[in-house]
Amino acid sequence: GESVGLHLPTLSVQEGDNSIINCAYSNSASDYFIWYKQESGKGPQFIIDIRSNMDKRQGQRVTVLLNKTVKHLSLQIAATQPGDSAVYFCAERAGNQFYFGTGTSLTVIP
Amino acid sequence: GAGVSQSPRYKVAKRGQDVALRCDPISGHVSLFWYQQALGQGPEFLTYFQNEAQLDKSGLPSDRFFAERPEGSVSTLKIQRTQQEDSAVYLCASSLPRGVVYFGQGTRLTVV
Secondary structure (H helix, E strand, O other): OOOEEOOOOEEEEEOOOOEEEEEEEOOOOOOEEEEEEEOOOOOOEEEEEEEOOOOEEEOOOEEEEEEOOOOEEEEEEOOOOHHHOEEEEEEEEEOOEEEEOOOEEEEEEO | OOOOEEEOOEEEEOOOOOEEEEEEOOOOOOEEEEEEEOOOOOOEEEEEEEOOEEEEOOOOOOOOEEEEOOOOOOEEEEEOOOOHHHOEEEEEEEEOOOOOOEEOOOEEEEEO
16 A cells, blocks of 8 residues: 655643644655544544645644645644644545554643 | 444454444445554555445455445445454545545454
């Protein structure tokens, strides 16, 4: 399958700080990317998406940046809260499939 | 429905048993996906439906795995003669054509 990898398997941040989670993808033909949050015992929850014709997209407290030149995706979470503690996955669409990386575990320290 | 619904949430099967996992996608979603997620890993693609047509089953690990969606809505993932390595969370997801993919809560299968 395709390779979607995350640079940091774990990330700890202080409550109130900003978090940045990175993701590398390998398929230059991928045209759509989604960030998911997964809490223990639950399914992946959609956070934000971005299409390949965009470089940046903002949501509520979250921003996704896409650098197609180096095939890199990042998720920025502003003013990180304890409820943000979870595993975060990026996923890329190639054809009919979405490929996921291993995930980054984010821990927010109160 | 309000979201993707999967049942059962938990399933314990003895090795060699057959299991059937059910997925009710979001109403109107033509695309349906099945994923397998091992502990500590990201979801791994199993198969994809567009309406009732199974367009991609390249991720099914063996011929013991079979999925169907006969009326283009509810889908069932069947695993025959379960083995311990089949223990995982099975996730179902649905979407509008090329839209956001929404996941269910998953079925945790434990083979003993």
